[in-house]
Amino acid sequence: MPPALEIENLRKHFGGVSAVDGVSLALESGRIYGLIGPNGSGKTTLFNCITGVERRDAGRVAFNGERIDGLKPWVIAQKGIGRTFQVIRVFPELSALENLMVVTRGSRAAARARALELLTFVRLEGLRDEYAGNLSYGQQKLVEFVRVLMRDPSLILLDEPAAGVNRTLLNDLLDAVRRLRDRGKTILLVEHDMKVVMGLCETVFVLDHGEKIAEGPPGVIQTDERVIEAYFGR
Amino acid sequence: MSPRPAALAALAAVTLALAVYPEFGTGYGVRSTLQVFMWIVLASSWNLISGLTGYVSFGHVAFFGAGAYTGAILIAKAGWPWGLAALAGGLGACVLALAIGYPCLRLKGPYFAIAMLGLNEVLRALVSYFEDLTGGGNGLSLPTLDATVPIYYVMGASALLVTLVTYVIITSRFGLRLMTIREDEVAAEAMGIDTARHKLYAFLLSAAGPGVAGALTARDQGYIEPISVFPLATTITMIVMVLFGGKGTVWGPVLGAVVLFVAQEIVWARYPYVHPLLFGVIIIAVVLLMPRGVLGLLQIRYRLPRTI
Amino acid sequence: MNVFVTPAMLGQVVISGILSGALYAMVALGLALIFGVMRIINVAHGPLLMLGAYATFFLYSALGINPYLTVPVSMLVLFAVGVLLERTLVFRVVDAPELSSLLLTFGISIALVNLAQLLFTSDLRSVEYLTGSWVVGPLALSKARVVAFTVASALTGLSFLFLQRTRLGKAIRATSQNREVAMVCGIDVQRIHLVTFGLSAALAGAGGALIAVIVAIQPEMGQIWTFKSFLVIVLGGAGNYPGALLGGILLGLIEQLASLFLTTQLSEVVAYVLLVLILLVRPTGLLGGRQT
Numbered sequence: 148m149p150p151a152l153e154i155e156n157l158r159k160h161f162g163g164v165s166a167v168d169g170v171s172l173a174l175e176s177g178r179i180y181g182l183i184g185p186n187g188s189g190k191t192t193l194f195n196c197i198t199g200v201e202r203r204d205a206g207r208v209a210f211n212g213e214r215i216d217g218l219k220p221w222v223i224a225q226k227g228i229g230r231t232f233q234v235i236r237v238f239p240e241l242s243a244l245e246n247l248m249v250v251t252r253g254s255r256a257a258a259r260a261r262a263l264e265l266l267t268f269v270r271l272e273g274l275r276d277e278y279a280g281n282l283s284y285g286q287q288k289l290v291e292f293v294r295v296l297m298r299d300p301s302l303i304l305l306d307e308p309a310a311g312v313n314r315t316l317l318n319d320l321l322d323a324v325r326r327l328r329d330r331g332k333t334i335l336l337v338e339h340d341m342k343v344v345m346g347l348c349e350t351v352f353v354l355d356h357g358e359k360i361a362e363g364p365p366g367v368i369q370t371d372e373r374v375i376e377a378y379f380g381r
Numbered sequence: 382m383s384p385r386p387a388a389l390a391a392l393a394a395v396t397l398a399l400a401v402y403p404e405f406g407t408g409y410g411v412r413s414t415l416q417v418f419m420w421i422v423l424a425s426s427w428n429l430i431s432g433l434t435g436y437v438s439f440g441h442v443a444f445f446g447a448g449a450y451t452g453a454i455l456i457a458k459a460g461w462p463w464g465l466a467a468l469a470g471g472l473g474a475c476v477l478a479l480a481i482g483y484p485c486l487r488l489k490g491p492y493f494a495i496a497m498l499g500l501n502e503v504l505r506a507l508v509s510y511f512e513d514l515t516g517g518g519n520g521l522s523l524p525t526l527d528a529t530v531p532i533y534y535v536m537g538a539s540a541l542l543v544t545l546v547t548y549v550i551i552t553s554r555f556g557l558r559l560m561t562i563r564e565d566e567v568a569a570e571a572m573g574i575d576t577a578r579h580k581l582y583a584f585l586l587s588a589a590g591p592g593v594a595g596a597l598t599a600r601d602q603g604y605i606e607p608i609s610v611f612p613l614a615t616t617i618t619m620i621v622m623v624l625f626g627g628k629g630t631v632w633g634p635v636l637g638a639v640v641l642f643v644a645q646e647i648v649w650a651r652y653p654y655v656h657p658l659l660f661g662v663i664i665i666a667v668v669l670l671m672p673r674g675v676l677g678l679l680q681i682r683y684r685l686p687r688t689i
Numbered sequence: 690m691n692v693f694v695t696p697a698m699l700g701q702v703v704i705s706g707i708l709s710g711a712l713y714a715m716v717a718l719g720l721a722l723i724f725g726v727m728r729i730i731n732v733a734h735g736p737l738l739m740l741g742a743y744a745t746f747f748l749y750s751a752l753g754i755n756p757y758l759t760v761p762v763s764m765l766v767l768f769a770v771g772v773l774l775e776r777t778l779v780f781r782v783v784d785a786p787e788l789s790s791l792l793l794t795f796g797i798s799i800a801l802v803n804l805a806q807l808l809f810t811s812d813l814r815s816v817e818y819l820t821g822s823w824v825v826g827p828l829a830l831s832k833a834r835v836v837a838f839t840v841a842s843a844l845t846g847l848s849f850l851f852l853q854r855t856r857l858g859k860a861i862r863a864t865s866q867n868r869e870v871a872m873v874c875g876i877d878v879q880r881i882h883l884v885t886f887g888l889s890a891a892l893a894g895a896g897g898a899l900i901a902v903i904v905a906i907q908p909e910m911g912q913i914w915t916f917k918s919f920l921v922i923v924l925g926g927a928g929n930y931p932g933a934l935l936g937g938i939l940l941g942l943i944e945q946l947a948s949l950f951l952t953t954q955l956s957e958v959v960a961y962v963l964l965v966l967i968l969l970v971r972p973t974g975l976l977g978g979r980q981t
Contacts, residue, residue, distance in 0.1 A: 198571055199570075200567060200570070200571065219570070219575075219577075220567075220570035220571055221570045221571075221572075221573050221574055221575045221576065222575075224570070224571055224572060224573035225573045229571075229572075230571055232568065232571075236565050236567070236568035236571075237565075237568075238560070238561050238564040238565055238568065238569075239564060240560065240564060241557060241560060241561070241564065245557055248554060248557070249554060249557040249558055249561055249572075249574070250572045250573060250574075252554075255554060258554070294572065295572075297572075298572075298573055431788075435786070435788055437788050437791055437792070439791075439795070484965050484966075484968075484969045485965060485968075487969065488968050488969075490787045490788070490791075491730045491787050491791065492923075492968050494730065494787075494791050495730065495916075495919045495923070495964075496964065496965055496968060498732070498915070498916060498919070499916050499919075499961045499964065500961075502913075502916070502957060502961075503957060503958050503961040506955070506957050506958055507958060510955060510958075613912075617795075617799060620792070620795075624792070655803075655807065657799060657803045658799070658800055658803035658804055658806075658807060660799060661796045661797070661798070661799030661800030661801075661802075661803060662796070662800055663796075664792060664793075664795060664796030664799065665778065665793060665796035665797060665800065668782070668789055668792045668793045668796060669778070669781055669782075669793065672789060
């Protein structure tokens with residue numbers, strides 16, 4: 148079976164700066180991966196290249212064996228890749244319910260049912276008709292999280308899911324992520340919170356200055372010299 | 382989420398009143414109401430693309446002009462009945478929208494606006510160039526025909542239709558998807574929404590109305606020339622009406638059309654140069670103080686449904 | 690359609706293109722500055738140029754002096770106008786969605802044009818000062834255009850020196866590259882916006898002053914300049930200031946070449962189609978530059 152996601156020698160530069168400089172990695176399905184690295188190491192750019200938000204300059208990206216580099220973002224999303232954003236991007240003037248319903252096609256009733264189901268899952272069904280822009284930070288984060296699940300993607304990219312989230316909510320989120328993994332989904336998350344990464348991820352990739360400098364289980368990564376150097380300098 | 386019976390009854394009453402108005406209204410009254418219908422068509426159509434998707438179409442009057450010339454040419458040169466010519470006008474405008482929209486809607490916000498700004502001038506240049514067909518700068522005359530009352534009805538029906546279409550769209554998921562383009566296009570695309578196709582559909586829909594209205598107006602006036610059907614003032618007026626009434630709402634453009642037309646007729650027609658200046662000031666005021674327009678403001682303040 | 694083209698005609702066209710190109714470049718630089726620093730598309734740019742032309746006209750009519758001496762005055766007046774506009778209106782939409790700034794400057798442009806129509810009427814005015822051409826071999830160079838070229842080039846050069854060498858200029862460039870970082874570095878971003886807008890208006894005013902000697906002056910004259918300035922920015926790349934220079938020359942050349950083979954009416958169409966094509970293929974402009 149082909150890996151859920153395979154990236155080969157991806158490059159992306161902006162002007163003179165190489166944001167992603169020859170990154171290669173592979174994700175097996177049904178596992179949780181972490182992507183860490185100091186600020187500016189290229190993590191979000193990598194996400195953007197995978198999901199088609201940015202046009203990569205070189206390299207290939209394959210999803211379940213099928214090449215997806217160069218495709219439009221919505222085509223990639225329709226193939227089964229979902230993502231959240233570093234800065235929350237809900238649709239502020241749509242209600243929480245509408246934020247979810249707008250994602251799927253097909254029967255309106257079915258979409259509404261599924262949306263309600265997901266909102267109930269994160270205990271937000273009471274706020275379903277509230278404008279998403281009026282929700283609190285944590286609530287918006289949850290809406291964005293379940294919005295991704297509307298299409299039932301098989302690969303989920305989470306960009307800093309723990310940022311600004313309180314402990315209880317965070318535990319719920321992480322639980323949800325584990326349950327998704329148990330259902331066979333592949334998850335890749337960018338995170339700065341090391342406890343989250345160590346506790347959740349089975350394999351961790353480390354980026355620095357656009358290059359992958361380490362790859363392995365969290366315990367090993369923690370003690371890797373290059374990783375320590377990247378974060379704290381020599 | 383169906384509208385309350387009281388609202389429907391009110392709407393029916395108004396429609397009935399307008400339907401029988403030509404029987405006992407003055408010629409001036411009928412012409413003016415016809416003009417209001419035209420502005421409703423224009424403003425509501427502009428709302429479909431610019432109010433819902435946030436892609437500001439600065440050259441929208443180009444579709445009015447394209448429809449006017451398509452209709453006029455078919456009537457004058459090919460002897461078509463004006464009803465059919467009006468439909469052809471709408472179709473012609475849609476074709477133009479497809480030709481322009483397909484490339485231009487890929488452009489991000491400000492670049493799209495720039496491209497649309499130039500559209501008007503280019504069409505005017507093209508009309509002047511193809512003189513044989515369009516009469517060039519001398520204009521095009523249509524065979525005389527007094528069809529003001531039938532045109533009143535057709536324009537009125539068009540206004541009703543565009544408003545209905547707006548209502549249907551806003552209450553549908555298609556409309557929601559259009560709005561996500563306005564809210565956050567990148568997020569919308571990441572969620573699997575084909576923004577290119579949606580923008581194009583909205584754009585095509587927004588061109589049909591002005592196209593038909595243009596052809597009808599051409600028939601009613603009996604004569605068109607480039608300056609009369611491609612004036613920047615028309616685009617400005619369209620925009621002000623929607624901004625004032627409330628962009629992205631169903632009745633906002635209608636409110637804006639009625640209020641500003643009435644005000645224009647009563648007060649400003651006497652001072653031809655102040656009136657556009659005033660429009661400029663109104664645009665500035667609305668953008669800074671009331672960017673959501675009257676209905677938009679009420680919608681937020683009193684948590685009214687989106688179908689206002 | 691002209692099929693037989695002599696080298697002399699071609700040379701004439703190229704020279705004319707370069708002459709007008711410098712003017713386009715200078716005016717477009719103003720627009721590019723605002724776009725780069727404030728992320729605003731100033732639809733009122735053309736009308737500002739128009740005001741500069743009127744300033745020159747009135748000074749010339751009242752004082753009878755060499756209109757080229759009024760260039761600095763037009764620039765100063767327009768700088769003041771620009772600062773006023775920014776301080777009262779534009780600053781409110783700097784961080785607003787694009788639609789707001791587009792519509793606001795659109796409203797301002799309508800207000801300015803119609804104000805001009807009210808105050809100055811739409812009668813055509815002209816400044817009859819430097820007419821005729823210098824003949825160099827087979828080429829005829831319009832005197833007024835040559836002077837305009839020289840002054841525009843000088844002003845553009847000065848602008849670049851300003852941007853590169855002075856502290857304020859560097860601050861402007863820093864702000865246009867990354868506003869947050871500029872703020873952290875202690876740059877007063879509000880002041881930068883103010884100055885940039887004023888500067889942009891001044892450049893437009895200079896353009897107006899120079900063009901006043903060449904074309905008829907009327908309230909609507911600026912509209913086409915707004916559009917052409919956009920074209921230049923697209924040709925040269927958004928946010929790419931030297932690109933504006935190249936874009937200006939390119940536009941001048943393309944225009945002149947097009948008018949050689951097509952009627953002037955169609956050359957506008959050509960320019961427009963070109964704009965759309967370029968935006969399609971390279972949405973960040975011919976020479977690249979940043980994404981908005």
